[in-house]
Amino acid sequence: MEGDRVYVALLHYPMYNKRMEIVATSITNLDLHDIARACRTFQVKRFFVVHPAKGQQQLIRDILGYWQEGFGGQYNPDRREAMSTISLCHDLQEVLMQIGQETAQEIKTVATDARTHPNTVSYRDLRAEISRHDRTWLLLFGTGWGISGELMAECDYILEPIGVNSDYNHLSVRSAVAIILDRLLGEPWYED
């Protein structure tokens, strides 16, 4: 598996809300659990949960404390192992700084979105690029109604949407992360 050069970040700001206004979204407990478990399964190096608000950061710390060091982790060591992949950051710059302390490689940011953009990269091409091991990758996932257009424009790549042939494209971020990690890092089940 190729996850040792791949990081995941779950962003809560700047996101769109239902009316396409820029907002900070709330933490969802099950996002942390499900995405941490998927990251650990596909051997992603670290899962950054990113929120700018101090109150929400404290909530994240409480959850992580319970699972990384408290009773939750004693009761369910598999869950502790998954939750231990999580780090808290206040913004994307801090994420990039932390990754930069762990690697000297160039870091490429990849935005994900349910909407179609003109310059998307395919799963096939990105999977091939990741397997070359010459760069470090940060996959960005949004919450609410998606990552703001301004932030999307700053990313190096935008990954094509899941379900491009479907008439319905409203997966949860938990499901989207699972599918995208499987396509980029999972075993090649489709080969002979």
Add this chain to the structure above:
Amino acid sequence: MEGDRVYVALLHYPMYNKRMEIVATSITNLDLHDIARACRTFQVKRFFVVHPAKGQQQLIRDILGYWQEGFGGQYNPDRREAMSTISLCHDLQEVLMQIGQETAQEIKTVATDARTHPNTVSYRDLRAEISRHDRTWLLLFGTGWGISGELMAECDYILEPIGVNSDYNHLSVRSAVAIILDRLLGEPWYED
């Protein structure tokens, strides 16, 4: 997409608990949402939520009422559309009976499990079989610590685990459903 001959069922009994005892597990609200959204994205025909206990059945009815007919569905029509794929059943026999009323085709049951079994079917082979359109498929997903061995043994197929090359295999059922539907029914992103 091939989902028009594919059904999904989420089982809450007979499941293993942590000590490998047979139990009925509790309903998790986000299982209903995430799996319904994934089923709708991959055009699965219907998503059966299966529970034997009357109190838990009422909880499911309350959730479905809010989203299929109540305020939730007015506020978020996309969510109503996904939640409308859900039907409530009290056991697997009722699921099979309901599917039998919708098709004259042979119905094949496919169990899913994070554990390895001797006679598993690969994703590649099952995807090819589904695309032949000559049978109807029911994919069974468990909760808790997985579907009881007795019920597994009655299924026509057992699908191989996700992450067979990983040293960690504890995805949430929400993530497992997303990945499995993508592998069996998603667009062939891996082809030229």
